[in-house]
Amino acid sequence: MNPTVIFHIDVNSAFLSWEAAYRIKSLKETIDLRDIPSAVGGDVEKRKGIILAKSIPAKKYNVQTGEPVVSALSKCPSLTLVKPNHSLYVQYSKALITLLQAYSPLVEQSSIDEAYMDMTGTEGLYGSPLTAAHLIKERIYKELGFTVNIGISSNKLLAKMASDFEKPYLVHTLFPEEIERKMWPLNVGELFFVGRAAEQKLKMLGINTIGQLAKADVSLLKSHLKKQGETIHRYANGIDAMKVLHETAPNKGYGNSTTIPFDVSSLENAQLILLSLCETVCTRLRADHVRSGCVTVSLVDTYFEYASHQKTLVSATHVTDEIYHYACQILDELWDHKTPIRQLGVHTNKLTHGDTYQYNLFDTLKYDKYDKLDKAIDQIRNKHGENAVLRAPFLASKLDHMTGGLSKETIPK
Numbered sequence: 001m002n003p004t005v006i007f008h009i010d011v012n013s014a015f016l017s018w019e020a021a022y023r024i025k026s027l028k029e030t031i032d033l034r035d036i037p038s039a040v041g042g043d044v045e046k047r048k049g050i051i052l053a054k055s056i057p058a059k060k061y062n063v064q065t066g067e068p069v070v071s072a073l074s075k076c077p078s079l080t081l082v083k084p085n086h087s088l089y090v091q092y093s094k095a096l097i098t099l100l101q102a103y104s105p106l107v108e109q110s111s112i113d114e115a116y117m118d119m120t121g122t123e124g125l126y127g128s129p130l131t132a133a134h135l136i137k138e139r140i141y142k143e144l145g146f147t148v149n150i151g152i153s154s155n156k157l158l159a160k161m162a163s164d165f166e167k168p169y170l171v172h173t174l175f176p177e178e179i180e181r182k183m184w185p186l187n188v189g190e191l192f193f194v195g196r197a198a199e200q201k202l203k204m205l206g207i208n209t210i211g212q213l214a215k216a217d218v219s220l221l222k223s224h225l226k227k228q229g230e231t232i233h234r235y236a237n238g239i240d241a242m243k244v245l246h247e248t249a250p251n252k253g254y255g256n257s258t259t260i261p262f263d264v265s266s267l268e269n270a271q272l273i274l275l276s277l278c279e280t281v282c283t284r285l286r287a288d289h290v291r292s293g294c295v296t297v298s299l300v301d302t303y304f305e306y307a308s309h310q311k312t313l314v315s316a317t318h319v320t321d322e323i324y325h326y327a328c329q330i331l332d333e334l335w336d337h338k339t340p341i342r343q344l345g346v347h348t349n350k351l352t353h354g355d356t357y358q359y360n361l362f363d364t365l366k367y368d369k370y371d372k373l374d375k376a377i378d379q380i381r382n383k384h385g386e387n388a389v390l391r392a393p394f395l396a397s398k399l400d401h402m403t404g405g406l407s408k409e410t411i412p413k
Contacts, residue, residue: 021145184211257345292348
């Protein structure tokens with residue numbers, strides 16, 4: 001039986017790399033954004049928003065992904081800012097996945113710029129895992145114009161950790177026999193699933209490296225970090241049973257989730273995030289002429305505890321306000337309003353096809369009015385971009401008004 005071989009492919013500074021590749025190849029520009037202090041993000045004219053991606057030269061000025069544009073410009077006044085073009089990034093992402101599928105039938109896209117490949121048993125076709133990885137890496141650069149890191153291991157966790165080693169445009173291995181030498185000396189905060197709060201708790205316990213975490217007492221970890229303590233102890237020892245998933249069945253539901261860049265403690269922020277998720281989910285429902293008869297809200301709290309509730313609707317719908325109304329009801333039942341939230345998701349299923357709506361006497365929303373309004377907004381966004389129309393609560397908020405979806409972070413349906 002062939003040993004399991006998993007690749008993790010990670011695009012280097014994806015949005016910026018894709019911008020640079022497009023400008024050089026299609027617009028025939030001579031300046032490569034990757035070679036100068038540059039960044040993608042925010043509103044270039046108004047100098048607002050946040051940095052989504054930055055070049056390696058920009059890193060020398062300590063420009064950080066996620067920081068406000070005004071802050072980045074104060075560090076590097078010569079920073080070249082580029083407005084994000086999500087439709088372009090979707091095209092590049094799809095091209096990447098298509099190329100990867102030429103090498104393995106088992107390709108799982110985990111985000112717009114990351115994917116896993118099960119390369120088990122392909123040595124006879126492409127040579128050793130290292131040879132195959134270099135072949136894929138170089139073909140991506142030659143044909144698509146951007147660079148990737150590839151991590152190789154026997155499971156998804158270690159492959160992802162390997163791809164995060166030195167960048168850019170490199171291949172790294174992290175097999176179980178290499179864990180002690182390559183992974184254990186790393187800062188504990190570099191381990192997958194260890195956020196800032198968990199890192200601080202671990203360091204208060206005297207656990208500073210992944211190796212120390214691997215050798216720590218599990219009961220001690222669970223007493224301070226609950227279920228997360230047990231999970232990260234397994235990860236520190238390289239134990240991961242997740243398989244590379246490849247879903248080919250027809251779409252049975254539409255959903256998006258987002259990992260929030262800060263812990264959400266207020267109901268107002270939680271509801272805003274739900275609204276932004278409902279916007280993208282319902283846009284997709286309407287585009288495919290389907291309605292949902294069931295809404296599910298999921299959350300992961302600051303302790304990595306997962307929970308979800310669902311609600312079956314009286315009438316299937318694809319109206320944003322209606323789905324959002326039910327999502328807020330579900331969140332109120334699901335969340336204790338105390339424990340900070342780090343991830344939220346909205347998912348829909350029990351789909352009905354076609355444009356017929358089943359009215360009922362208990363409708364609280366004027367369905368036809370909101371349906372026409374949503375479709376008009378869809379048309380404007382399709383023509384002028386998703387930021388052409390946004391809801392008033394987001395005008396004074398730092399949160400994205402349309403969260404999730406392939407254009408932001410998730411895999412296509």
